[in-house]
Amino acid sequence: MPVETIPDQGELSESTPEVDVADSGETAEHFASPEDESVVVDAPDETRSAKPRMSHVRWATIAGFLLVVALGGLTGWLGYRAYQSHQTEEQRNLFVQVGRQGAVNLTTIDWQHADRDVHRILDSATGTFYDDFQKRSGPFIDVVKKAQSKSEGKVTEAALESGTDDHGQVLVAVTVNTSNAGAPEQQPRSWRMRITVQKVDDEAKVSNVEFVP
Numbered sequence: 001m002p003v004e005t006i007p008d009q010g011e012l013s014e015s016t017p018e019v020d021v022a023d024s025g026e027t028a029e030h031f032a033s034p035e036d037e038s039v040v041v042d043a044p045d046e047t048r049s050a051k052p053r054m055s056h057v058r059w060a061t062i063a064g065f066l067l068v069v070a071l072g073g074l075t076g077w078l079g080y081r082a083y084q085s086h087q088t089e090e091q092r093n094l095f096v097q098v099g100r101q102g103a104v105n106l107t108t109i110d111w112q113h114a115d116r117d118v119h120r121i122l123d124s125a126t127g128t129f130y131d132d133f134q135k136r137s138g139p140f141i142d143v144v145k146k147a148q149s150k151s152e153g154k155v156t157e158a159a160l161e162s163g164t165d166d167h168g169q170v171l172v173a174v175t176v177n178t179s180n181a182g183a184p185e186q187q188p189r190s191w192r193m194r195i196t197v198q199k200v201d202d203e204a205k206v207s208n209v210e211f212v213p
Helices: 009-015 025-030 042-107 111-123 127-147
Strands: 150-163 167-179 189-200 203-211
Touching: 042 111, 042 150, 042 167, 042 189, 042 203, 111 127, 127 203, 150 189
Parallel strands: none
Antiparallel strands: 150 167, 167 189, 189 203
């Protein structure tokens, strides 16, 4: 019976083929490093795709905020301008109203209650006009009572000629009917006045009166 020869350990090591890890797909995949190029490539792609979306949201938010601020500023400015215009219009109307009433007070005098009529003129006056009229009010009342004079004025036109924050000049056209005891009936007279109106605290009063052609 022939004897089987067992190969020596050295021979086995020489004849046994070496397994190349790089040639085995399964082994390469199993031992692939986390830093392998095929794994690292995907992560930056996701990051780059997310950044533009975040940027668009941020710019949309900023643009919306700026738009709201701009609209708020515009609304505030328009509101302030409307308020200024309203205040200016109210002041113009006040000057004209005081000028009209001043002309009526000056041209409407009844000898039967001349003291009351003169007092009304002084109540609506200020400045040099108040001082001058007050000095002449006594003799004026005496003349009116002696002549038993009665006059009534009606404003036909009134307009603001010029004005500032604290005063205005009002042109007033007035028609005056006058009667005296024992005298023939007189024809109505048309007068034109330039009345200066001045603000005094929260009121406006007549500070000067000129008769103009």
